[in-house]
Amino acid sequence: MSALLRQVLRIGFSHYFGTDECYLCDHYAKLVKKGGQFGIVSPGLTRELTEGLPEQMQPLWEPNMYAWHSAKWWNNLWQRSGLVEVTYAQEIPDGRREVFYMKLAEALNLRADLKKRIAQLRSRLQSNAKVQEGDQPAENPYDLLKELDENILQLEELIRRINLTNCQTKQDNNTISDMIARKDSLALKNSILRDLLSEASNKVERYSNKEIRVLSTVKVTELQKEVDKIARELRELDTKLQGLNWTTDLL
Secondary structure: OOOOEEEEEEEOOHHHHOOOOOHHHHOHHHHEEEEEEEEEEOOOEOOOOOOOOOHHHHHHOOHHHHHOOEHHHHHHHHHHHOOOOOOOOOOOOOHHHHOOOOEHHHHHHHHHHHHHHHHHHHHHHHHOOOOOOOOOOOOOHHHHHHHHHHHHHHHHHHHHHHHHHHHHOEEOOEEHHHHHHHHHHHHHHHHHHHHHHHHHHOOOOOOOOOOOOOOOOOOHHHHHHHHHHHHHHHHHHHHHHHHHHHHOEOO
8 A cells, every 4th residue: 555644543443463673664664654653542441461460450351351451561662663753642631530540549439420321321221111101202211221330330449449448548647538527527516506507696686675585595796606616627638639639549
């Protein structure tokens, strides 16, 4: 085949046959003119599995995935050929959302997305549960049920990994789970104290001296200081958790 193209982009399948060291020379190089550009987009890993398959990847792993490699691996393969100058070999931005390695914050966002998707499936199933005789449902409920099972299984695995990560990640001798528990309990207490403060601060107007005086049973000033103290600790905890979420790898 004569080299007639200036730019070629191959999406998918390269991880199956393009890993052969001769393939770039025998096939890819013949597609592009000298000075042209050639690229591939392929599923892969953030790093090579040099120490075997991690336990958390095993439930979702399939044998053909051993053909996956990292961007660094592809860069080295093509550089060794001497035929090309590699100008870019990186992960697709946000691409890790679709593979196994991700930050805890990404997993939390994905969990929220899955919950929304499952809620939508619930609504769609209810909308297609009945039809008038002779009519067809807008969507096949059995297809929706299959999609529901897939999403729930994915959510179950994600929740398991998030909980595992929260239990095993420590900062200042506290796990993320400890910090979340502290944050939730403080938020509950703060909500109750704010309601008490609001009620205690409301003055009951008297329109004559004959009416009974209504007085606060708590010291409003001291209670306000405690509410402010809890709010400050909540802000500090939230900042610490947000930082950990974006720096902690999901187990």
